[in-house]
Amino acid sequence: MKIILSCCLLLTMLHPCNAYSKGWTDTVSDVNSIAAKSNQNAEETRKIIAKERKEVKAEKGQLTLSIKNKQKTFDSLKADYEKLLEQEKQLKKELAEQNQEIQTIDGTIRTSAKQARDYFHESLTTPEFPERNAIIKEVLQPDKFAGLEGIRNLLTLFMDEMAASGEIKRREGKFTATDGTENQGELIRIGSFTAAYRLPDGNLGFLRPSPDGSSLLAIQGDPGWSLSKTMNNFFDNEDVVFPVDISNGASFARLAQEQKSIGEWLSAGGLLVWPIIIVGIVAGILVIERFYSLSRIRSNSDRNMGIILKMVSSEEWNKCKEFCKKQSKYPTCRIIGHTLNYMGEAREIIENAFQEGLLKELPMLERSLPTLNVLAAIAPLLGLLGTVTGMISTFQVITLYGTGDPRMMSGGISEALVTTQLGLAVAVPIMILHHILERRVDKIIGDMEEKGAGFAVALMKKGALKTQDKKNAAI
DSSP: OHHHHHHHHHHHHHHHHHHHHHOHHHHHHHHHHHHHHHHHHHHHHHHHHHHHHHHHHHHHHHHHHHHHHHHHHHHHHHHHHHHHHHHHHHHHHHHHHHHHHHHHHHHHHHHHHHHHHHHHHTOTTGGGOTHHHHHHHHHTOTTOOOHHHHHHHHHHHHHHHHHHTTOEEEEEEEEEOTTSOEEEEEEEEETTTEEEEEOTTOOEEEEEEOTTSSSEEEOSSOOHHHHHHHHHHHHTTSOSOOOOOTTTTHHHHHHHHHTOOHHHHHHTTOTTHHHHHHHHHHHHHHHHHHHHHHHHHHHHHHHHHHHHHHHHHTTOHHHHHHHHHHTTTSHHHHHHHHHHTTTTSBHHHHHHHHHHHHHHHHHHHTTTHHHHHHHHHHHHHHHHHHHHHHHHHHHHHHHHHTTSOHHHHHHHHHHHHHHHHHHHHHHHHHHHHHHHHHHHHHHHHHHHHHHHHHHHHHHHHTTOSBOHHHHHHHO
């Protein structure tokens, strides 16, 4: 439209030029013709524009409808998409929960498998089930869920262990001796507590599992005569009694420790061990001497007194003196012999003479008892001194090397404990034996006083004592 109007204006501007050459009529005719033509063109142009507008409008309607349909489709797809997103979110949540449960189950299975591995490595039954290690290793594989099969296998291992712990099994098998050599002999396993071996040469011993549980190792130490006899009877099916260690090997390990030689044990106590031993030896000698002497005194007292009383009743005074002289090795006879020297004196003099003789005998009866008392006090003091020196050695080691290695401190601690143990072990028996000897001396003194009173009564019956009246008359 704009193009047509521009053409008309151009022709209008060109018209004066033509008018001068052709005249106004032609010019008008031409203008009209051009105007008519222009109108025609304009009409055609309007038709074209109307047609195009109609087409554009129709196309616009189609496009609008298409857009509406597409928008509807888009909305539907968007709703589906959001629904799927929500579903995905829910599924992810369920998946996370299931993963959490699986991880929890997997952790529980792995924990049980590790506990089973540690337990079976210390079990005496494991060498009879070599497949255990492979099963546990399969369950403990990293980045792999054991699943029901792994759980079932693990449960089977525990069930087999329960069954094996209730049986007594005899078999021929191999084990590693204490020197590292491999031996073969008769093996007996009592449940899961105890395992023992017997070699063809008759040697016996107990067994413990190796660190990985794949084999059996001999425990260091000798079972001793009594246990060996019991074990041999069980191996030969002659008895049903067998030593069992319910502490899972702790008692047998202690048995090996207790079989340390006396020299090794004493050397661990240091130099103060020897004074304590000397104290114990001296005390032992004194105790033996006292028991022997006091037993002889008491055993002959009643018999000798019976003979003396018979002589007194028959007034055989010289014979009685001779008898007391012959039996002078017994204190009762010595006291009565000493008392007979005062025959015919008053009762008080006789009693005093008897007490004098008794006082003379007391040092002999109580001989060595004060010494034993002193030795009983010295022994624990020496042990305490050893404790102090041992602790000083321990602190010196700590000062030099720190507390990183306990073995460096064990020397001083052993010295302290061994001297204390030995001191108390020596002192306690000495105190007990000293008390027994002291009571025996008290009993002998009481017996001698009883015999002295009986002797005085016998003298009074025979009139061998002066009465108070005779005494006053003599004065």
